[in-house]
Amino acid sequence: MTNHAYLDADRRHDFVLFFDVTDGNPNGDPDAGNLPRVDPETMQGLVTDVAIKRKVRDFVDVARGREGRYKIYVQGEGVALNAQHRRAYEATNIKPTGSKQKREDVDLVRAWMCDNFYDIRTFGAVMSTKVNCGQVRGPLQLTFARSVDPIVPLDVSITRIAVTDEGDAVMTSGEGEDAHTTGKTTEMGRKAIVPYGLYRAHGFYNPHLARQTGFQSEDLELFWEALLNMWDLDRSAARGLMACRGVYVFSHDKPTGNAPAHRLFERIQVVRREGIAAPRAFGDYLVTADEADLPEGITLSRLGV
DSSP states (O other): OOOOGGGOTTSOEEEEEEEEEEEEOSSEEGGGTTEEOBOTTTOEEEEOHHHHHHHHHHHHHHHHTTSGGGBOSOOOTTOOHHHHHHHHHHHHTOOOOGGGOOHHHHHHHHHHHHHHBHHHHHHEEEEESSSEEEEEEOSEEEOOEEEEEEOOOEEEEEEESOOSSGGGBOEEESOGGGOEEESBSOEEEEEEEEEEEEEEEEEEEOHHHHHHHTOOHHHHHHHHHHHHHGGGGOOOTTTOEEEEEEEEEEEESSTTOSSOHHHHHTTEEEEEOTTOSSOOSGGGEEEEEOOTTOOTTEEEEEEOO
8 A cells, every 4th residue: 555545435436345154154044954055056155245245234333332433223133223313303402203204304313323223324225114215325335245266065974962952852761771761962063174275346425425324534444444354254164264355446537436336356367376276265366456557546455454
């Protein structure tokens, strides 16, 4: 990193995110028994944008969630969205009337929600529910992540030395030669893993929408920090070993941009090193960034590389 253009909230930014997984499930598919998500035609692994945003939210909640402007709207378990909306109405002394809410009231509570919830002013939200707080388009958007190579999802059998129901537990009746044992001592289970996968996602930051939600440079800096470090707060046996392997940020010197995003993304290339048939580590790949003849007004920053 030779400059701080990537922290400027008044610029447009397009970025490439790399992360990998070893012996874990980066994003289970509930329609396929929680097996790792795949593209059935190419067998490339997929991780949804929603899963990545969840990790960003969790990191921000731990790192800054106690501060006024950094609360998290989509909390997950135990927090209803309408309860969050009522906080805005209470804070602005407005009575909620649902679908009949006056437009000026909705504008006020929507602004309060943006000011107080980091994920709303970052990703946006649809809040036009029973307690109506309107809708927000967020300045930061992410694509699905897709593995560089096809993956081989494994469904591994596991056992545990315990049983679920009391009636299945081992019991011994009688004594001596008449002793009789019933029940079982173990139960079988399944664990879905990817032996190794390097995933690539793309993201976009729109400064015009940032001005509408109140998103600032400090918020942008926290977002980059989350991408680099959120994997270390998401450890679990199911996840295996996951890590960020770099973020490549193309910053434009004007809000409308200096070049199409897809042309910039093509400058970031990933190839398998010679002689590697089945990648099992990040070192089996070579990631290159072509900085020659970058379009005028474009700056490339490497984060975590």
